Amino acid sequence: MAEYWYYADGFEERVQEQLHNNPEAEVDLDFAIPEKDFNTAGKGSSELKNLLKRLGVDSDVLRRIAVASYEAEINVAAHSKGGVMKSAVHDDLIHVRFEDDGPGIADIEQAMIPGYSTADDLVRELGFGAGLGLPNIKKNSDAMHIVSDIGSSTLLEFFIFFG
Amino acid sequence: MTLRDIVALLEAEVLYPEADLEREVPCAFASDMISDILMCTKEPTLLLTGLTNNQVIRLSDMIDLSGIVFVRGKKPLQDVIEMAAERGLPIISTKFTLYRCSGILYNSGLRSCKI
Numbered sequence: 001m002a003e004y005w006y007y008a009d010g011f012e013e014r015v016q017e018q019l020h021n022n023p024e025a026e027v028d029l030d031f032a033i034p035e036k037d038f039n040t041a042g043k044g045s046s047e048l049k050n051l052l053k054r055l056g057v058d059s060d061v062l063r064r065i066a067v068a069s070y071e072a073e074i075n076v077a078a079h080s081k082g083g084v085m086k087s088a089v090h091d092d093l094i095h096v097r098f099e100d101d102g103p104g105i106a107d108i109e110q111a112m113i114p115g116y117s118t119a120d121d122l123v124r125e126l127g128f129g130a131g132l133g134l135p136n137i138k139k140n141s142d143a144m145h146i147v148s149d150i151g152s153s154t155l156l157e158f159f160i161f162f163g
Numbered sequence: 164m165t166l167r168d169i170v171a172l173l174e175a176e177v178l179y180p181e182a183d184l185e186r187e188v189p190c191a192f193a194s195d196m197i198s199d200i201l202m203c204t205k206e207p208t209l210l211l212t213g214l215t216n217n218q219v220i221r222l223s224d225m226i227d228l229s230g231i232v233f234v235r236g237k238k239p240l241q242d243v244i245e246m247a248a249e250r251g252l253p254i255i256s257t258k259f260t261l262y263r264c265s266g267i268l269y270n271s272g273l274r275s276c277k278i
Binding site (some may be wrong): 038039041042043045046049060063064066067070071074126127128129130131132133136140 | 195196197198199201202204212214216217218219221222224225226227
């Protein structure tokens with residue numbers, strides 16, 4: 001399996017510590033993401049944002065989480081056979097995991113290049129396929145991790161700290 | 164500039180009667196690509212677009228949109244208009260092209276959003 005890690009400056013240790021200690025989340029929120037269902041796609045991210053707003057997360061951080069989550073949710077709906085979005089809200093951070101049923105990313109480094117897209121015509125007609133999904137997730141995250149391979153499932157997770 | 168001013172400048176139609184047109188609009192962004200629009204995370208933004216599907220309204224859950232101008236005579240379907248109304252998101256439609264709308268608003272002093 002190919003693996004990709006991105007850390008914003010100064011976050012590698014905090015993220016690895018989080019993964020190592022694996023503390024129980026304060027709140028868990030899961031959503032199914034059906035394949036090519038663009039009526040539902042994005043609802044998970046909307047509801048996640050509403051929850052975090054109620055919990056008092058700062059509005060700039062909130063927008064970063066919402067944009068990263070929405071892009072990842074759309075990616076699963078647009079490019080995979082469907083999957084799930086699992087959000088774990090901790091005291092000081094949010095950890096969101098997207099797991100799908102394949103078909104996997106052929107070349108993760110290439111998929112990270114702004115403007116590169118494999119979106120089909122249906123997806124493009126809706127205004128997606130700018131080739132900015134993964135770059136937008138990276139831009140808004142403190143850390144991002146992808147594990148994938150062609151013919152396999154994809155895991156994408158990101159971490160955003162509240163302060 | 165308020166949305167009411169923008170409706171007049173673009174000879175636009177307001178797509179639901181309760182839309183709040185007194186809202187002050189600080190800046191605008193024009194695109195037909197959703198990921199481009201998601202770069203506008205820094206301030207409330209007026210969006211000019213030819214996209215009319217429900218995901219355009221969904222975007223306003225993620226980022227702060229002051230309103231949406233549908234260009235080239237496009238109008239979303241009723242269920243999409245209702246989604247906007249539920250969110251209190253003003254939406255208007257104009258026959259002008261994206262380029263013309265951008266030129267008119269820019270010349271009238273509406274600046275481009277920070278990205």
